[in-house]
Amino acid sequence: MHMNKILLIIxxxxxxxxxxxxxxxxxxxxxxxxxAIYAIPIWLAMKDxxxxxxxxxxxxxxxxxxxxVDKEVVFVFxxxxxQDLKMLFAxxxxxxxxxxxxxxxTNPKGVHIYTAKNIGMSLKESVxxxxxxxxxxxxxxKAGISPxxxxxxxxxxxxxxxxxxxxxxxxxxxxxxxxxxxxxMGLVLYVTLLLYGSQxxxxxxxxxxxxxxEVIISSVKPYQLLLGKIIGVGLxxxxxxxxxxxxxxxxxxxxxxxxxxxxxxxxTQIKQIDSGKQGSLIxxxxxxxxxxxxxxxxxxxxxxxxxAAFLFYFFVGYMLYSSLFAAIGSAVxxxxxxxxxxxxxxxxIILSFLMAQYTMQDPDSNIAFxxxxxxxxxxxxxxxxxxxxxxxxELILSMVLLVLGFLGCSWVSARIYRVGILMYGKKVTWKExxxxxxxxx
Amino acid sequence: MILSVRQVVKKYSDHLALDHIDLEIPRAKIxxxxxxxxxxxxxxxRIINQITxxxxxxxxxxxxxxxxxxxxxxxxxxxxxxxxxKMKVGDQLLYLAQLKGMSKxxxxxxxxxxxxxxxxxxxxxxxxDDLSKGMQQKTQFIATVxxxxxxxxxxxxxxxxxxxxxxxxxDEILAIKERGTTILFSTHRMETxxxxxxxxxLINHSRVxxxxxxAEVQNRYKQHIFKIRxxxxxxxxxxxxxxxxxxGQSATLKLSxxxxxxxxxxxxxxxxxLLEFQELIPSFNDIFIQVVNETNAYE
Numbered sequence: 001m002h003m004n005k006i007l008l009i010i011x012x013x014x015x016x017x018x019x020x021x022x023x024x025x026x027x028x029x030x031x032x033x034x035x036a037i038y039a040i041p042i043w044l045a046m047k048d049x050x051x052x053x054x055x056x057x058x059x060x061x062x063x064x065x066x067x068x069v070d071k072e073v074v075f076v077f078x079x080x081x082x083q084d085l086k087m088l089f090a091x092x093x094x095x096x097x098x099x100x101x102x103x104x105x106t107n108p109k110g111v112h113i114y115t116a117k118n119i120g121m122s123l124k125e126s127v128x129x130x131x132x133x134x135x136x137x138x139x140x141x142k143a144g145i146s147p148x149x150x151x152x153x154x155x156x157x158x159x160x161x162x163x164x165x166x167x168x169x170x171x172x173x174x175x176x177x178x179x180x181x182x183x184x185m186g187l188v189l190y191v192t193l194l195l196y197g198s199q200x201x202x203x204x205x206x207x208x209x210x211x212x213x214e215v216i217i218s219s220v221k222p223y224q225l226l227l228g229k230i231i232g233v234g235l236x237x238x239x240x241x242x243x244x245x246x247x248x249x250x251x252x253x254x255x256x257x258x259x260x261x262x263x264x265x266x267x268t269q270i271k272q273i274d275s276g277k278q279g280s281l282i283x284x285x286x287x288x289x290x291x292x293x294x295x296x297x298x299x300x301x302x303x304x305x306x307x308a309a310f311l312f313y314f315f316v317g318y319m320l321y322s323s324l325f326a327a328i329g330s331a332v333x334x335x336x337x338x339x340x341x342x343x344x345x346x347x348x349i350i351l352s353f354l355m356a357q358y359t360m361q362d363p364d365s366n367i368a369f370x371x372x373x374x375x376x377x378x379x380x381x382x383x384x385x386x387x388x389x390x391x392x393x394e395l396i397l398s399m400v401l402l403v404l405g406f407l408g409c410s411w412v413s414a415r416i417y418r419v420g421i422l423m424y425g426k427k428v429t430w431k432e433x434x435x436x437x438x439x440x441x
Numbered sequence: 442m443i444l445s446v447r448q449v450v451k452k453y454s455d456h457l458a459l460d461h462i463d464l465e466i467p468r469a470k471i472x473x474x475x476x477x478x479x480x481x482x483x484x485x486x487r488i489i490n491q492i493t494x495x496x497x498x499x500x501x502x503x504x505x506x507x508x509x510x511x512x513x514x515x516x517x518x519x520x521x522x523x524x525x526x527k528m529k530v531g532d533q534l535l536y537l538a539q540l541k542g543m544s545k546x547x548x549x550x551x552x553x554x555x556x557x558x559x560x561x562x563x564x565x566x567x568x569x570d571d572l573s574k575g576m577q578q579k580t581q582f583i584a585t586v587x588x589x590x591x592x593x594x595x596x597x598x599x600x601x602x603x604x605x606x607x608x609x610x611x612d613e614i615l616a617i618k619e620r621g622t623t624i625l626f627s628t629h630r631m632e633t634x635x636x637x638x639x640x641x642x643l644i645n646h647s648r649v650x651x652x653x654x655x656a657e658v659q660n661r662y663k664q665h666i667f668k669i670r671x672x673x674x675x676x677x678x679x680x681x682x683x684x685x686x687x688x689g690q691s692a693t694l695k696l697s698x699x700x701x702x703x704x705x706x707x708x709x710x711x712x713x714x715l716l717e718f719q720e721l722i723p724s725f726n727d728i729f730i731q732v733v734n735e736t737n738a739y740e
Contacts (some may be wrong), residue, residue, distance in 0.1 A: 008536065008539050009540075016525075016528065033670055055595055102595075168460050206525075206526075207525075210523035210525065211521045211522055212522075212524055213490070213521070213523075214517075214521065215518075215521070215522065215523075215537065215581075216537075216540065217492050218492060218512070218515070218517040219512060219541050220540060322731065397579070420486075422492070424521075440496065441492070
């Protein structure tokens with residue numbers, strides 16, 4: 001019977017929120033933004049790939065047609081006088097005109113690029129890069145160093161981090177990728193604890209200020225209403241996570257399908273050009289290495305464990321904070337009046353987010369350890385530590401402490417709540433709240 | 442008795458809200474719980490609704506000690522009442538009815554009946570925000586009665602109602618009483634008490650200072666004042682009868698203790714032709730003020 005009533009309350013809290021426009025706006029907007037963050041640079045990069053035509057006057061005679069291959073620029077050798085050519089290239093349909101002096105090896109600053117209009121840094125950079133590669137190549141040869149030797153000195157150190165546990169088991173790990181994963185999880189927890197905690201508070205204020213509260217608690221116990229509301233709003237939060245994940249994956253899939261072919265073509269083009277070049281200095285694109293880092297983390301972390309821990313820390317951490325937010329909501333009659341009290345609940349959330357920055361830098365430090373044990377800071381900080389690897393006993397201890405913390409907070413909150421919801425027209429002080437703890441039922 | 446309140450005490454940190462309250466509320470009657478503001482009415486109502494618990498004392502509901510299972514058999518319309526503003530009328534009533542233990546299908550069919558009865562058929566999908574105050578009050582009333590409680594507690598139900606809606610509410614309350622429901626009224630509107638209540642209890646300073654059946658209470662407080670209409674000249678000197686006021690061919694008289702109305706009449710008809718002889722029953726307003734003042738003086 002009682003269970004049924006709590007279910008009814010959960011249902012109402014859930015449905016009224018999920019049917020709100022604002023829920024769908026935030027559910028849709030976040031994945032769109034995330035996809036845009038991925039897609040726009042790619043789109044811009046591809047848009048830029050429109051080929052530029054450049055006329056080149058090489059007085060040094062060092063460059064051959066095969067040296068000047070670029071994915072974005074087509075070079076056309078020309079002869080004549082610089083003074084004439086620089087006046088005419090635009091009318092011949094070129095975007096730029098490059099003149100190379102015959103003493104370019106000793107006077108590299110003598111290169112001039114003439115452009116019809118301001119065509120941006122990227123053209124300047126690709127022209128410079130091509131010229132520079134050739135000049136270096138020639139200078140190395142002159143100094144008696146073969147390009148092969150030079151190339152063999154261009155070593156990229158890409159170390160593999162390996163976590164060794166006490167029993168000698170080795171797992172490949174990646175601190176860069178772990179940091180990304182940790183950062184994302186910490187941020188999501190931080191935002192959602194604040195967001196859904198204050199939603200619970202506003203729900204309580206709404207019931208109190210609209211005076212429906214007395215009717216409701218003549219049907220159910222205050223703790224049932226409180227529990228139903230907290231669980232209902234929490235489920236809204238989980239629904240939003242789920243929507244975010246599904247929509248983000250879906251949208252990125254669609255976008256990469258749309259762009260996929262073009263991107264692939266571009267990549268092969270780049271590879272061909274790179275391999276065709278002598279002494280290419282172009283390193284792997286940054287995105288590629290980030291992706292491989294993330295893949296490494298995903299390989300080295302126990303994904304089901306991380307997801308389970310994330311859900312645990314979200315739900316219990318959320319219950320802890322939202323019960324405190326609810327207590328505040330019950331004590332006041334308007335959202336503005338609540339402000340004087342909300343800071344006390346928000347401080348630990350903000351503090352744990354700040355501590356998480358240290359935890360990320362040094363996940364095995366004392367600060368990180370304690371931050372991931374104390375119930376108020378542990379949800380964010382333990383999730384930040386987890387991708388780096390945490391001993392099982394620490395994880396279990398932290399979870400037990402969080403549950404105990406939740407029980408303590410909910411006891412305090414429930415006692416304030418049951419008195420607060422029926423208290424009108426009284427200016428509430430901290431002292432008053434303290435007294436409510438010891439009121440009889 | 443549907444409800445017996447026995448020696449109930451409730452103390453808040455700074456004052457005693459209920460001081461050994463005893464009340465007997467008979468079944469299928471309208472019971473008026475009267476008292477000035479702050480006398481303790483709301484504290485008592487909250488205890489009956491199990492919103493709070495008494496410090497000591499006992500409450501018997503329908504023959505059993507009051508417990509959580511009785512919540513569904515009580516309907517409560519608080520004085521300060523509200524609704525979820527963003528919810529639709531129908532959804533809201535359905536939710537409140539289900540919280541009182543009704544099944545969804547049962548609640549829907551009963552609500553539909555009430556919507557027809559109160560002539561608000563097309564409100565189901567209206568958000569509460571769009572309702573006028575009177576419309577909201579109808580909605581709140583339905584929420585209070587839809588689960589057909591054995592005991593209906595109405596705290597100042599008429600406050601804010603326009604005369605038409607107030608009349609409709611009165612008729613509904615009487616109809617509900619006919620169906621065997623007990624109604625506990627908390628009010629300080631004495632005209633409502635005189636019109637509707639069968640029994641009353643007056644609470645002042647946390648104590649019951651007056652209780653009983655309405656006519657019996659009025660009897661207790663009558664002051665032997667009579668109004669007469671006559672033809673002729675009424676002498677001002679009558680034995681054991683004080684003439685308080687003469688106004689043309691009518692007068693107000695007060696009979697001394699020990700003088701029966703028959704003795705008074707026989708004196709009067711010796712002088713004038715008596716057309717009408719009527720006892721003035723004290724109004725509840727007078728009784729209320731008198732008792733409250735007496736107990737205040739006693740405090």
